[in-house]
Amino acid sequence: xxxKATPKRLVVDAKAISLTFETADGRxxxxxxxxxxxxxxxxxxxxxxxGCGKTTMLRVIADLQQPTSGTLxxxxxxxxxxxxxRSYGYVFQAPALFPWRTIEKNIKLPLEIMGFSENEQKIxxxxxxxxxxxxxxxxxxxxxxxxxxxQRVSIARALSFDPAMLLMDEPFGALDEIVRDHLNEQLxxxxxxxxxxxxxxxxxxxxxxxxxxxxxxxxxRPGRIIxxxxxxxxxDRSLEIRETPEFLKIAQRVRNGxxxxxxxxx
Amino acid sequence: MxxxxxxxxxxxxxxxxxxxxxxxxxxATMVLALIAIWxxxxxxxxxxxxxxxxxxxxxxxxxxxxxxxxxxxxxxxxPAPHQVINAFVDGVFGYSPLAPRSLIYHSLVTLxxxxxxxxxxxxxxxxxxLLIVHSRVLERSLLPWIICSxxxxxxxxxxxxxxxxxxxxxxxxxxxxxxxxxxxxxxIAIGMVKGFTSPDPLQIELMRTWSATPRQVLWKLRWPASVxxxxxxxxxxxxxxLVGAIVxxxxxxxxxxxxxxxLSGSYYGQTVQLWAALVAAAVLASSLIALVGLAERGVNSxxxxx
Numbered sequence: 001x002x003x004k005a006t007p008k009r010l011v012v013d014a015k016a017i018s019l020t021f022e023t024a025d026g027r028x029x030x031x032x033x034x035x036x037x038x039x040x041x042x043x044x045x046x047x048x049x050x051g052c053g054k055t056t057m058l059r060v061i062a063d064l065q066q067p068t069s070g071t072l073x074x075x076x077x078x079x080x081x082x083x084x085x086r087s088y089g090y091v092f093q094a095p096a097l098f099p100w101r102t103i104e105k106n107i108k109l110p111l112e113i114m115g116f117s118e119n120e121q122k123i124x125x126x127x128x129x130x131x132x133x134x135x136x137x138x139x140x141x142x143x144x145x146x147x148x149x150x151q152r153v154s155i156a157r158a159l160s161f162d163p164a165m166l167l168m169d170e171p172f173g174a175l176d177e178i179v180r181d182h183l184n185e186q187l188x189x190x191x192x193x194x195x196x197x198x199x200x201x202x203x204x205x206x207x208x209x210x211x212x213x214x215x216x217x218x219x220x221r222p223g224r225i226i227x228x229x230x231x232x233x234x235x236d237r238s239l240e241i242r243e244t245p246e247f248l249k250i251a252q253r254v255r256n257g258x259x260x261x262x263x264x265x266x
Numbered sequence: 267m268x269x270x271x272x273x274x275x276x277x278x279x280x281x282x283x284x285x286x287x288x289x290x291x292x293x294a295t296m297v298l299a300l301i302a303i304w305x306x307x308x309x310x311x312x313x314x315x316x317x318x319x320x321x322x323x324x325x326x327x328x329x330x331x332x333x334x335x336x337x338x339x340x341x342x343x344x345p346a347p348h349q350v351i352n353a354f355v356d357g358v359f360g361y362s363p364l365a366p367r368s369l370i371y372h373s374l375v376t377l378x379x380x381x382x383x384x385x386x387x388x389x390x391x392x393x394x395x396l397l398i399v400h401s402r403v404l405e406r407s408l409l410p411w412i413i414c415s416x417x418x419x420x421x422x423x424x425x426x427x428x429x430x431x432x433x434x435x436x437x438x439x440x441x442x443x444x445x446x447x448x449x450x451x452x453x454i455a456i457g458m459v460k461g462f463t464s465p466d467p468l469q470i471e472l473m474r475t476w477s478a479t480p481r482q483v484l485w486k487l488r489w490p491a492s493v494x495x496x497x498x499x500x501x502x503x504x505x506x507x508l509v510g511a512i513v514x515x516x517x518x519x520x521x522x523x524x525x526x527x528x529l530s531g532s533y534y535g536q537t538v539q540l541w542a543a544l545v546a547a548a549v550l551a552s553s554l555i556a557l558v559g560l561a562e563r564g565v566n567s568x569x570x571x572x
Contacts, residue, residue, distance in 0.1 A: 141570030
């Protein structure tokens with residue numbers, strides 16, 4: 001089942017990205033010669049042990065950090081212009097909601113900043129709250145919600161201004177297994193219904209295999225890509241596919257990649 | 267099941283039921299103890315004064331005469347609590363509110379200088395904090411001066427301010443307010459620098475991903491995040507502002523205000539008047555703090571506080 005017949009527009013086109021910085025202990029190569037192409041509508045996971053540069057890569061794409069060398073186009077623009085054009089929504093590991101704002105006003109925050117009309121803000125907040133199944137929580141404050149619900153609010157907030165791409169940095173890393181499974185299913189549904197491009201950083205193998213159309217395996221010191229695995233499970237898959245031989249085969253390949261790139265010295 | 271467990275519960279006194287006793291007993295005990303100590307101290311401190319008085323007039327006296335005298339002397343070293351309370355109540359209710367002997371009149375004079383100084387100081391402190399937060403250069407150049415400004419004793423500065431501003435034709439309320447503001451901007455500036463830099467780095471980065479302007483970052487993130495720091499420093503500032511206003515009234519020669527009452531009280535040995543003015547200052551300070559606390563509660567509940 002190959003979709004290579006119609007070449008899709010590239011949302012991320014990174015060539016030979018390197019990023020080094022000086023620390024007290026000397027030079028650190030956070031990214032070394034990383035190339036990555038993400039086409040419209042793909043769900044790409046970056047997986048690897050800590051220090052492999054997966055988060056750094058995401059931050060470079062988001063223009064939160066600048067690479068030392070290499071060329072990078074985001075949505076056909078420089079990363080800075082892409083950020084100014086509001087091409088992506090970013091979801092961090094922590095929900096980072098604004099505690100003095102109600103849930104509804106948290107979702108409206110980027111819309112206020114971007115100058116949407118009051119009416120448009122209301123419609124979008126309502127729409128995206130129902131998309132993450134949080135209708136009825138508009139007037140609650142963040143502390144009244146569980147961690148999983150808060151993270152759903154932050155996903156709704158990232159989607160509210162309809163960006164071309166969703167950048168997610170271990171969004172479910174701080175949640176327990178059951179909540180995580182549930183949110184994985186919800187995210188898959190969101191991806192399918194919004195047709196957004198998603199770039200997803202994780203260190204969980206099952207999560208990456210379950211969600212992705214492509215898995216990029218990275219390795220530390222220096223941060224680099226060591227394997228890219230295509231994954232084409234049916235779009236309406238459920239968590240049960242995690243028991244199937246196909247799933248386990250891909251998971252095994254990811255694990256082998258991680259093992260090969262990992263030094264067990266420490 | 268025995269019949270006794272079905273009996274209506276024993277009647278608990280109303281006061282005990284709502285925890286009033288548990289809540290107020292410690293405070294009441296403390297107050298009573300202080301008053302008792304105060305009485306003992308005023309008897310001990312005024313004893314020789316009263317006895318010498320009897321001896322000077324060569325009237326025969328007994329132990330109980332002296333004891334009674336210590337608690338109603340006209341110019342005692344330490345007036346007894348009831349004398350202070352009488353003088354305070356008399357000062358508040360005994361005269362028309364604008365009479366020069368009315369404590370309400372003097373309190374209002376001091377209060378207006380305090381409030382104006384507080385507002386000026388708060389605005390100045392917040393403005394300084396904004397400058398410091400937005401520029402490293404300003405942080406390095408301003409902060410040492412701000413700290414230095416607070417090392418000069420205000421008691422020494424106040425007369426200079428009054429004289430200089432008086433020469434410029436400024437008299438009355440404004441010079442006093444400026445001294446108040448001079449004292450109270452400091453905790454606000456320091457507190458707000460802390461407050462403006464309190465947002466989580468993730469929240470700042472989120473604002474960046476949305477390409478928010480610096481002004482949007484200020485109004486939608488830094489300012490609301492600093493509200494708890496604002497109220498903490500406002501509570502400190504309002505009392506300091508009152509102290510500033512009182513100190514500023516001293517070198518004016520004691521025309522009006524709580525500071526003037528304190529000064530004339532100590533000039534003429536009117537210790538009862540002095541203490542009554544002190545009580546007025548304490549009442550004023552407590553009410554101002556309570557007002558700031560009330561404002562804080564209101565703002566907190568609107569900002570989802572719990």
